[in-house]
Amino acid sequence: MFDQPYDFHFVQRNTNKKNSIQRQLDPELDYQYEYIYKFFVSNAFCRRKIIVQIKQYNDTVFKVDFYATTSNKERKVRNENLSAYRYLTKVGRANRVAGTIFAIIGTLRRHCPDMSFGFQAATLLNEANDNNNRRYQVYLTMMQLVTGSSNNPWKAFGYSENSYIFVIQKRFLQQKPQIIEEYGRIFGKVFEN
Incomplete structure (x- = not known):
């Protein structure tokens, strides 16, 4: 179903340094580790970096966030033309981006098989x-x-x-x-x- 995933790179693993009181007040801060990965989606017209953040709350519960940054060329395109521009250049095709995120999750699964x-x-x-x-x-x-x-x-x-x-x-x-x-x-x- 998915194309070949993009090449992705592990950036860093962060440990949550918030104290226990802060973590009890805000459940979003209650994660143990945060894993950050990046990959690039590019063609002849533009290049976009996609950041994937995966927070580990315990041995089995993970939360996945991902977002894209935009290049200077893409910023110059007016908002009304942006979706047509992305469609024509096939930047950020959902199936290949999703396949890359699944591949990243697969690498984490090797270390956390119960996730x-x-x-x-x-x-x-x-x-x-x-x-x-x-x-x-x-x-x-x-x-x-x-x-x-x-x-x-x-x-x-x-x-x-x-x-x-x-x-x-x-x-x-x-x-x-x-x-x-x-x-x-x-x-x-x-x-x-």
């Missing part, structure tokens, strides 16, 4: 309802296609109200409510099954 992960598929402020969010629907469909085979160890679940996607190992499905509750604490909400 499950979650991420927010959309954080768009101007949308009144995340249920109709295309980015969420595309990401969830991609994750379900990737994890749908019988030999894949993960299963994808979506929480459409907030555009959250969780990918839990199949052997931990009986612990799904506890895992999703842990993610609810991290993301700032309590989720129902």
